[in-house]
Amino acid sequence: MTFFKRFDNFWFYYKTHILVGIFIIAAAVPLVVFDKDQKPAALHISLIGNGISPKNQEELQNEATAIILGKDAKSEIRLNFWQVDGQIRSMSNIDLYQKLLAQIGAKEIDVLLLEKSDFDLMVKEDAFMELNNILGNDGIRADNEFGIDVTGNPILSNAGYHTENKIVCILKNTKHKETAVRFVDWLVKQ
Template sequence: MDLKRAYEILGVTYKAPIEEVEEQFFILIKSHKTQLETNVDSQNLINIDEVNEAYGTIKEYFEKLEKEKRQQDAPQKSAFRKKLEHILYYYKFHIIAGIFILVVTVVITLSTIEQRQQQAIIDSLPPADLTINIYGQFRNIEKDTLEDNILTMFPEWERVEIKVTTSPIEINSQFDVGEQQISVIELMHDESDVFIVDAFHFSTLIERDIFLPLTFLNENIINDTDNEELFYASIDNEIGEALYGLDITNHPIFIDSNMDPTNRNVVTFHARGNEQENAKKFIETLMN
């Protein structure tokens, strides 16, 4: 979508600040919800899909600007240090000011070194062997613990990347509305290999054709699994009813991860994943 068109759809001035855009976005979401509750004529109903796309376009634009700004600011660090050194020299006979500047310089220098070390660590990390999106009413997940638990199961893997996308089941506030809408936008661009969702969101997402059937699972594994742990759906008329999800709520990978399910944890196979072979291996291993 064109950026100018995106601003027109949200009804804000072209290139207005992101804070104004987000405020208008939440207003439109709330207005749309009110329209639905009052049975507004479909011709006058806010096109929420268009609003979501417009917000996503503007958000992506600002993220690009922020990235460019960080790149432009990076070379200025050395100039900043030179300025500090000049100030320190100028106040060399002012002991109190000199001590203060020295402390500030040390703190900034240590912070810069730490940031560079952290960035160096991130840059040196190998590509993820598996990416997992934990989607649904989940909060405060100990991702590091969960990643470690998974790597223990797959010692040949070097890295697992987990992201948590919170989407509330019940809407009790405007914050919940915004959180739910943002989760939908993020879902549009997500390319995780595996999804772990609560049962409620499995039933809503399965209709969007973003999951693949688990046809790769050995028939013996399926037969040995309790029927209540198997999630079937009929999406493709040619395939008919097929297995799309598995209940892994009580699996040991969730130990100490603060994964407190609202209504069961279901693992699914994402259609847009990049590491589909590892995704299959992960799901198969969970069921053994």
């Protein structure tokens, strides 16, 4: 039997196995190779309101990471801006509200900045951590014990985020309580 006939016989019986193996390798290579630049998240922050430019978002994210975690941190603080017109519970934003509830339930959000009216409704659902015992009363302007008003905050305003009637709060089911407290403390003391 010649080499070509042996190869043809082998290909006839094992071509499915070979093609599936090539497909699995081709699918696994990007997962291994391209994930090396991604740092793990030390904190997930969602800001509901207007969006900002990607450049400003990256600068704010890098500044928060450097101050809260240190310049040599192996993880990062991730900011996610949700562009919403009006309240998040309005009918035009119901899909975003459902996404928010799903992410809260899955513990994917640690700190949340949202409109005061939306905050008041979510406080009734017992979604937020009590901040008075955590942050203390050293000049922080707290609307109530679960959230802090960030109206006029220079860090967020300089990035292009509209801070009027916005409240920052820590979710009760956060996985990163200490980092979330440090972030909120840094944000409101500016």
